[in-house]
Amino acid sequence: MPNPVDIPRLALNARVQDTFLVWDVKARTLESGDPFTILILGNSTGRIATEPFWPERQQEVAGLRKGHAVQVIAEVGTYREKKQLKIVSVRHLPAGTVNVKALLPSVGSVDRYWDVLDAWRREMMRPSLRGAVDLFFEDDLFRAQYGECPAAISGHHAAVGGLLKHTAEVAAIARTLARVSGADPDTVLAGAFLHDIGKLESYRWDGVFDMTERGRLLGHVAIGVLMFDRRFAEAPQPPCSGQERAVLMHLILSHHGRLEWGAPVQPMTLEAEVLHWADNASAKTASVAEAIRDEGNFPDGPISTPQRFLDWRRLYRPERPEPEPPTS
Secondary structure, three states: OOOOOOHHHOOOOOEEEEEEEEEEEEEEEOOOOOEEEEEEEEEOOEEEEEOOEOHHHHHHHOOOOOOOEEEEEEEEEEEOOEEEEEEEEEEEEOOOOOOHHHHOOEOOOOHHHHHHHHHHHHOOOOHHHHHHHHHHHOOHHHHHHHOOOOOOOOOOOOOEOHHHHHHHHHHHHHHHHHHHHOOOHHHHHHHHHHOOOOHHHHEEOOOOOEEOHHHHHHOHHHHHHHHHHHHHHHOOOOOOOHHHHHHHHHHHHHOOOOHHHOOOOOOOOHHHHHHHHHHHHHHHHHHHHHHHHOHHHOOOOOEOOOEHHHOOEOOEOOOOOOOOOOOO
């Protein structure tokens, strides 16, 4: 498959003819009761909305579903400072004719993340905590799934391999915060490894990124604790004490920090507080970096449009100065 069109760098009025994934189908109704539809299309570089398919064009999108691959001919326009595709034609491509995985955002090779995480895991000084982590990270099937899972279905690290990259970032930040604050380094590192394991059962990435039914019903935090509890109970020998087990479960449960952010309990230990802020720092900085890279967020200069995943903040991206000509 040739390289996909670079969605964030699409120029206004450019003509586009390429293959996309249908990330979402937004069916709406006019005040008259007539239907209209907007498609969210995407590839490995990003996502973009189409202009509305008004009532007289509904037959063009009939039958299209999230995860379908489509061949599109379009022109790039704008609506409310956001680029959109003015569709000339859209055609559903039969299953099996397109390598869907190649159209998904990806962090690329994850070997470098495994190398650093496995090295840090080997350096853990407390065998009991390393044993608890190894219940998962020594399992080949778990590693295969963890190395592909996105860290989110949209927003930060929403890419194949995104969860592993996020885990490496959280671990790196948490190790530094533990040294500065005097937190127990092995407990913090164990929390970094385990805090998001529930995303393996909460997300699916076989077509577009989406939530599983179990993920929607329970959420990845609760699922992570259940996975840990189940794996612990299945172990021939408990790798750690009952108190250590409870502390690790607390790290998983509290890593979102606040009840309104999805944490069933708030951090009660220094290590839980460190983990929460390390997780938050990885997510927020990734969101800012991704938003700044997206040319579509800066239609009128160095100030961005409001960013949904950053509390509707605007971002500033100073223009790079022109390079000075070489002196003779």
